[in-house]
Amino acid sequence: MSALINAGLTPSIGLSEEQAQLIDIAQNFCRDKSPIDQVRKLLDDDTGFDPAVWREIAELGWLGIGVPEEFGGIGLGLGELVPIVEQMGRHLMALPFVSTIVAAQAILHAGTSQQQQKYLPALASGTAASLALCEENADWDLENISCTASQTDQGLVLSGRKFLVTDAHQAELFIVSVRYDDKPALVIVPRAALAEGAMSREKIIDDTRRSYALDLNGVCVDADSLMEQAKAAETLAYIELASSLLLAAEMVGGAYNVIDYTLDYLKTRKQFGKLIGSYQSLKHTMVDAHMGYERARSHLYSAAYLFDQQGEGEVAVRMAKAEANEAFSFAADRAIQFHGGFGFTYDCDAQLYRRRAIWCSALHGDARYHRRKLADLML
Amino acid sequence: MTAVDQKQLQEFKQQAEAWFAENTPREVDFMLPLTFMEVGTDQQFEFLRAWQNKVYEAGYLGAHWPKEFGGGGLDRAFQDVATKAMAAERTPIMLNAIGLNWTGPLLLDRGSEEEKKKYIKGILSAEEIWCQGFSEPDHGSDLGNAQTRAVREGDEYVINGSKIWTTQGNYADYMILLARTNPQAESKYKGLSFFLSPMKGQGIETVPIRKLTGEYGFTQTFFDNARIPASCLMGQEGEGWLIAMQTLEYERGARSGQAGGHVMMSADPADILELARHAQINGKPAIEDPAIREELVALMTEARALGLNSRRDKIQPLAQDRPMSLALGSKLASTDFYQRLNAFAIAMQGTRAAYYVGDPQAHDNGVWQRGYLNSFSATIGGGTSQIQRNIIGEHVLGLPKG
Numbered sequence: 191m192s193a194l195i196n197a198g199l200t201p202s203i204g205l206s207e208e209q210a211q212l213i214d215i216a217q218n219f220c221r222d223k224s225p226i227d228q229v230r231k232l233l234d235d236d237t238g239f240d241p242a243v244w245r246e247i248a249e250l251g252w253l254g255i256g257v258p259e260e261f262g263g264i265g266l267g268l269g270e271l272v273p274i275v276e277q278m279g280r281h282l283m284a285l286p287f288v289s290t291i292v293a294a295q296a297i298l299h300a301g302t303s304q305q306q307q308k309y310l311p312a313l314a315s316g317t318a319a320s321l322a323l324c325e326e327n328a329d330w331d332l333e334n335i336s337c338t339a340s341q342t343d344q345g346l347v348l349s350g351r352k353f354l355v356t357d358a359h360q361a362e363l364f365i366v367s368v369r370y371d372d373k374p375a376l377v378i379v380p381r382a383a384l385a386e387g388a389m390s391r392e393k394i395i396d397d398t399r400r401s402y403a404l405d406l407n408g409v410c411v412d413a414d415s416l417m418e419q420a421k422a423a424e425t426l427a428y429i430e431l432a433s434s435l436l437l438a439a440e441m442v443g444g445a446y447n448v449i450d451y452t453l454d455y456l457k458t459r460k461q462f463g464k465l466i467g468s469y470q471s472l473k474h475t476m477v478d479a480h481m482g483y484e485r486a487r488s489h490l491y492s493a494a495y496l497f498d499q500q501g502e503g504e505v506a507v508r509m510a511k512a513e514a515n516e517a518f519s520f521a522a523d524r525a526i527q528f529h530g531g532f533g534f535t536y537d538c539d540a541q542l543y544r545r546r547a548i549w550c551s552a553l554h555g556d557a558r559y560h561r562r563k564l565a566d567l568m569l
Numbered sequence: 570m571t572a573v574d575q576k577q578l579q580e581f582k583q584q585a586e587a588w589f590a591e592n593t594p595r596e597v598d599f600m601l602p603l604t605f606m607e608v609g610t611d612q613q614f615e616f617l618r619a620w621q622n623k624v625y626e627a628g629y630l631g632a633h634w635p636k637e638f639g640g641g642g643l644d645r646a647f648q649d650v651a652t653k654a655m656a657a658e659r660t661p662i663m664l665n666a667i668g669l670n671w672t673g674p675l676l677l678d679r680g681s682e683e684e685k686k687k688y689i690k691g692i693l694s695a696e697e698i699w700c701q702g703f704s705e706p707d708h709g710s711d712l713g714n715a716q717t718r719a720v721r722e723g724d725e726y727v728i729n730g731s732k733i734w735t736t737q738g739n740y741a742d743y744m745i746l747l748a749r750t751n752p753q754a755e756s757k758y759k760g761l762s763f764f765l766s767p768m769k770g771q772g773i774e775t776v777p778i779r780k781l782t783g784e785y786g787f788t789q790t791f792f793d794n795a796r797i798p799a800s801c802l803m804g805q806e807g808e809g810w811l812i813a814m815q816t817l818e819y820e821r822g823a824r825s826g827q828a829g830g831h832v833m834m835s836a837d838p839a840d841i842l843e844l845a846r847h848a849q850i851n852g853k854p855a856i857e858d859p860a861i862r863e864e865l866v867a868l869m870t871e872a873r874a875l876g877l878n879s880r881r882d883k884i885q886p887l888a889q890d891r892p893m894s895l896a897l898g899s900k901l902a903s904t905d906f907y908q909r910l911n912a913f914a915i916a917m918q919g920t921r922a923a924y925y926v927g928d929p930q931a932h933d934n935g936v937w938q939r940g941y942l943n944s945f946s947a948t949i950g951g952g953t954s955q956i957q958r959n960i961i962g963e964h965v966l967g968l969p970k971g
Contacts, residue, residue, distance in 0.1 A: 203880045210886040446890065453966055467968035474958040476966055480891075481898055488877035489870070491887055509870045558863060561870075565862040568869065569842065 202502075203492040208266065209273050216277035219250075224281035226539060229398060232284070237360065238400040239285045247287065248316030257294055261310035268295065268432055269494030272439045276490070279443025282542055284398040286318040286357035288436045293319035295432050296365050300376055300421035304414065309363065309378065320361035321429065322352035322379075322404050330555045332367060332374075332426040337406055339368040339377055345413050346377060348406040354553070358389050358402035365417075366406065367426065376417040376425060383411045396549035398542065431504060433554045434511040435493055441514035441550050442490045445483040445521045448543035452476065452525040459530075466528075475524055482517035489513045501567075508564050512557040518547040573644045581647050585629055585654040592623065593660045600926060600934065602786075604833040605666035606736050606946060609784035614740055617664035621695040624830065629655065630663065631693040631828040634677065639690030648829040656831050666832035667736065668692035668699035671819045672745055672765075674826030675812070680803065684765065688743070693828060700741035700768065702732035702748075702790060703813060712747065713758050713810060717792060719748035721806075724799050726750075726764070728772070728792040734950070738775040738788030741768045747813050750806045761809030764801045771795065782942045835907055836940060838869045840933075841914050848918045848932055855917040868910055875903050894965045901957040904947040911941035 223243045232238055247253065255270050257263025271291060278287065294313040297305055313319055323332055337350030348368060355364065364379045388405045417425070453476065456467030466472055493510035496503045525540035526533040533540050551557070597616070602608050608617065624630045629651040634640025641647070663669055673692045676684050691697030708714045717730025728748060735744070746764040754760030768775075772795030775788035804812055818824040845856040845865060855861050882888050882895035914937040915922045926935035948954045962968045 203877050203884070205884050205887055213886050449966075453968065456968060465969045467962075468971045470955075470959070470971060473962040473966075473968050473971070474955070476968065477901075477958045477961045480894070480961070480966060481902060484878060484894060484898060485871065485874040485902075487887070488874050488881045491881060491884075492873075492877050509873065512867075513870060513874070561863045561866040562859075564866040564870070569845075569856055569862055569865060 202495055203488065204495045205491065206270065208270055209494070212270070212273040213277070215250075216274045219246075220277040220281040220283060224278075224283045226282075229282045229542070233397050236400075238357075238398065239283070243283075244285055244318070245316060247285065253287075253290060253294075253316060254314035256291060257298070257310055257314040261306060261314060263310070263314040267498050268435065269497045271436065272490060272494040275436045275439035276443040279440035280447040282398055282444070282447075282546065284396075284400070286320065286360050288433065288440070289320040289356050289361070290318050291436065292429055292432050293321055293363070293365050296321070296376065296425055296429055297378070297417070299428055300417040300425040301378070302414070302418060305378060305417065312362070317362045318357060318360045319363045319365070320355050320358050322355045322358075322364045322366040322406075323426075323429070324354040325350070325352060330430075330559050332430055333423060335367050335369050335374055337366070337368045339370045339375060339416070341413060342410075344410050346411050346415055348377065348379070348409040348411070350406050352404040352406060354392070354394075355389075355402045355404050357400055358404060359391075359400060364404070365429075366404075367422075368406075370416065370419060373419065374422045374426060375419045376422050377411065378415050378417065379406075379409060379411055383409055385409070394549065395545045395552075397545060399546075399549065430554055431497075431507045434560075435490075435497060435507050437550045437554060438486070438490050438493065438507070438510040438514040441518040441547065442483065442487050444543050444546055444550075445479075445486065445514070445518040448518070448522045448525045448540065449476065449479055449483060451539055451543075452521075452528055455529055472528055475528075479517070479521040479524055482513075482520055486510065486513040486517040505564065505567055508555075508560040508567075511555060512560040512564070515547070515551040515557045515560075518543070519551060522547045573646045578644075578646055578650065581643075582650040582654070585651045586657075588627055588629065589654045589658040589660055592627070593658045594620065597661075600939075601661050603662070603835065603936075603940065604943070605662060605664060607784065607786045607943060608664065608737055608740070609780075609786050614664070614737075617661060618695045618698075620661050621664045621830075624655070624660075624663070625693045625695070630669070630830050631673075631689075634673070634689065634693070634828060635685075638677075638685045639693050652829040652831065659834065660831075662834060663828075663830035663832050664737075665692055665695045665698055667701050667741075667745070668697070668743075669828035669830065670832060671701065671816050672699050672743075673828050674819050674824070675745075675816050677826060679812070679815070684803070688765070691742075697742040698737055698740050700735050700738045700744045700790075701816075702735060702744045702746040702766070704732065704734050706731055706733045706789070712813065713761075715747050715749060715761060717746070717748045718752075719746075719750050719762060719764065721750070721799065722796075725796045726799060726801065728764075728766070728795040728797060730792050732790045732792075733787075734778075735775065735788045735790045736786065738768070738790050739777055739785075744768050744790070745816065747809050750809075754807065758810035759807050761813070762806045763803045763809040763812040764797065765803055766797050766801050770797070780943075781945065782939055836910060836914070836937070838872050841865065841868070841910060844914055844932060844937070845917060848921070850917055850919040858917075861917050864913060868906075868913060871906055872910075875899070875906065878902065891965050894961070897957075897961050897965055900951065901954055901961065904944070905954055908941065908944040908948055911937050911944050915941060 252274055254263030255266050256268050258265040297309055327334055339346050339348050362381050366377045366379050368375050368377055389402045392401045392403055394401045459466050489510040493506040496506040522544035529538050529540055532538050602613055608614050628641055632641035632643045632648040633645040636642030703712055705715055719726045719728050744766045746766040749760050750762040751760040772793045774791045777785045778787045848855045878895050918932050924931035926939050
């Protein structure tokens, strides 16, 4: 039976030695640095994360894993980062990690050599960055852009507004998508170029995170801030896939811990004289949530393994994002329900995971979006 | 074992591929069973018996079993490439599944010389068909409680009782039989013994069970003072449970040694894509319907996860959080998936969903309709999906028993 499945499709999965080591290291690190008390303490904090933890991550070299050696990194593929982000997701960490990684990869893809020299060593060693891609149109298509850039005597002048710019308050630079010569383009905007009050914090569903709207009107940057425009479309596509892979990792991690959290409750809470985990309506649903998690995790590590391969990588990443969206959403949704009255309170952690699942699905495509893309690729 | 001669293996592979390409029957004017549990007519049975025999005579079945007993005496790698070539051609299945996959390896691993000489060749050539007598009408999953009696009288055992879900029971020459020799044993398990019992003889009767598809494939088997030679006992009295458990390990694929070849075929995503291209719904090919496209992709994603799960299970750092999770989950995941795949395939056929095997209007001669009904054998047999969820919930997730 399985022989025939495999004959039709050739799914691949593997783990490098580096990844295997990172699973252990990241597991211990994230467990130590982000116990739930700390997560809850940070909910009301303006920054939303502990700068000391960020510095430790920089010292561990994790920000340089995907950056080539010539720019001070290690030069491995993006898939190597999946175990780290997965563990961060388990412990609801909210660092500018993914945004900084993806920004560096974007510069690696479409930055001029001057931009690469200037920014990559900093991004590999602890300077945070973010991406300003989303607009009012709510479109997942990153080429649907109405913000603009045009050359003037003063330099490159931008206009328009961007939304859902994560950790903008900590970012030293932004990768901003605009229309330039009526075609998509990417611009590197240093924090210093933003006017006072250009950033405004957004009220978002995931309370562990910080996100900002960015007013680009009046922003003027050096003429050489434009990244190579010929590579802009391809880089936007790359950004979508890289972000999707790492969001999938975060969600798979979240799904694991929200299942674990709920299992603990089902093993201790009694109703009608019995532990509620002994009731099949709850037990069987937890099994379904767990099986969904296992499917998503297999797809995640397959996507990490295939990420750098043309075509196959895209299929694997979109499958992973779709499966992770659904597995995490289902597990967290049932987690609230199975905690009963307590589940309806802010004190129950289930809501933290459920809100995060919605956030992660909202960015770079929900399951339906990715399946539609897959349909065009596969059917 | 000596190192495999790669050049020789390569030649064998090419020969096997060429042989199956040339000899696989293409135009069969009746429906061939997709699994060994669906052999319902004499025509199907005779066809598959002849096919297995032909494959064996060509050297592509049991190629790695010992030569002295009828095998090919080659390294296992040779049979593996032949099995692959067979699957790639999507040939008809191997008929004598219980013999090839369970009884054969069991005999080779722990049978006496005499037993191996007597049975192995007939298993491979399909001259002697085997069936299994473990489950009883009142003891489906609870094998240890089997009540069929075997009483020693001189050189014979006298068997009384009944077995159910006997695949190919009406065609079988032999049965691997689990029966109780000592009702007073200190545990129910120690009272059981294992027999290689003839099926043709006085006092043994099989009654076909008509499945939900209207077809046959299983029997109930009745023993009424049936006398079998004492030499049919395998091992010692009281070892029945031990030997039965070893047999189940071959059945579940936890132990190797099977003769090779496939005994089941199931639809794969390529087949359902083909259907989506030629089936019409709402006046258009199904594959143009956005909702169907999305569902197709979801099913293909799930199919891929089945393969990925089993590969991930072998990568220790990715399989250690919840030990046994992937192994215990695979039956539930795959059997539920095939059921939904078949149901979905029916749902994309518009009004033609209403047809069944034998009508010219039926898509793919009704294979999806029939496959859906037959898929319940896997979601019910071998522990229902509901029992599987209990097992996973309790053994993997650590939830309390109900």
